[in-house]
Amino acid sequence: MFAVIVGAALAMPLFAQAQNAYVGVNAGNAELKLSGDLGSGKEDKTGYKAYAGYDFNQNFGLEAGYANFGKLKDREAGASVSMETSAFYLAATATLPVNPQFSAFVKGGVSQNRTKAVLSGFGQRFSGSEDKTSGMFGIGAAYHFNQNISAVAEYENFGKTYSENGAKLKASLVSIGVRYKF
Template sequence: MKKLSLVAASLLSALVVGQASAADTTGFYVGGALNRVTVDAFDDSESGTGLGVYGGYNFNEWFGLEANLFATGDLGDKDVDISAGAFSFTPKFTMQINDMFSAYAKVGVASMAVKVEALGFDEDFTGFGWTYGVGVNAAVTEHLNVRLSYDVTTGDLDADHNYLNVKNIDTDIKQLAIGVHYQF
């Protein structure tokens, strides 16, 4: 978490020093993100690093549609391996603060998956849920943007095989992410 905080602070400091011209915020954008992910399942919480890609289309200054795909590596301990991922699709509502900064909120649907390897068994939990998030976007140049976001994806996931005698799990996946995207 400290490394992600240092990276975020460094990037935001660089943004304050630099100046951005008034950028056109409409149209397509695509980017990637480094995430600090926490998975709450099985009355336990596991954290780790994840990677994501996102993209969307802004119809005007305040409304757009966005898709987000992310996955994690192993979040478990030495006896249990847990990994997670989700694909979400959301409408995104943006408020321009000035020429450089904007804030946004989004809410939508998500397809989720959690993989658990424990006690010699390999179990996949999959299902659909809801996602919501907020963030701050900074236009570094006319086309390059950096953003800091917090997203929560929640759902009731069903076991694919029921090897662990668990039929379903109520899961929350929380992401704190620093992302960079190109605005076409």
């Protein structure tokens, strides 16, 4: 699955020569929710994403990208834990043009999430990473300044990014950004 997502992301620059291809960058609030047997909590971090897509027509398209949700850190009683989460995703998009300047969209697809964890304390250090494939979905809106440049606001949920020993980590991103359509 990871190879499909990476292949699609690498193929996107080829679409740049074609009409209806786009690229974009977003930044915003990444929420990391940790739950498990020992407790739960959530932390907000600055997250960002870079993406490329292709609109087959004014209503349907395909998008691939990379999102980084920041690092979750906690320190208690001489021990510390650090978890950094990111995702590659591939999603089908559906767009509803409201008028020439404004459109709404939804997306659904799959993400390959990676969480790197480091636990240290009491003279010991453990580290590892976990890859987890999860469904993802998003909803958003775009304001089109002209036929090439748009401002974008969206919410995306990337599902579980980590699951081990009863602990689960989920990630989502609320972001704004700029999209350039070729």
